[in-house]
Amino acid sequence: MKIGVLALQGAFREHILKLQALGVQASEVRLPEHLQGLDGLIIPGGESTTMGKLAESFGLLEPLKSFTRHQPAWGTCAGLILLANRAVRQKKGGQPLIGGLDITVDRNFFGRQVDSFEADLDVPALAEVAQPEDPEGPFHAIFIRAPAVVEVGPNVQVLTRLPGQGPIVAVREGHLLGTAFHPELSNDLRFHRFFLRMVRER
Ligand code: GLN
Secondary structure, three states: OEEEEEEOOOOHHHHHHHHHHHOOOEEEOOOHHHOOOOOOOOOOOEEEEEHHHHHHHOOOOOHHOOOOOOHHHEEHHHHHHHEEEEEEOOOOOOOOOOOEEEEEOOOOOOOOOOEEEEEEEEEHHHHHHHOOOOOOOOOEEEEOOOOOOEEEOOOEEEEEOOOOOOOOEEEEEEOOOOOEHHHHOOOHHHHHHHHHHHHHOO
């Protein structure tokens, strides 16, 4: 199995380390030809406007759209924004999106006053992939200027919300996965295992 990580900007190295820790071949994607032969793609956190514009200028936006139409992809934080069909509070003039997930994200849901925070999330679906060496119970999630999912289409599975019926912060729709937080920064491999199982089942 070979997984690519979009490496234009942002936290791509951390995803590569997590994939390697799971014994999976991981490669950096910067050019359209780097998508060839991949079984899945991770779009990391960073700055979604910058990443979208870089993708456009490297001629990667259309190849990314074609790839994610049929093959498994996971967007974390800025990556979730890029995989959303709709984003609110975009920069003036909008921003290029890859799309695919039938959701609306609010880019700036938590505002400036909480730049980053951590939360323990109850994610029942992770029990399906957990190994004996994994942490048990909630997933300790790190949010950095995070978006939230404010609308979901009928085929979108809500994987978790912030505690107390808070906003939706992880979703799956078929072969696409999106998390508003950064599992590559947590000391927990369960979300990476979950994505790899989606890739295997494809
Ligand atoms: N809010 C950022 C954006 O709009 C995402 C932040 C992140 O990926 N940590 O791109």
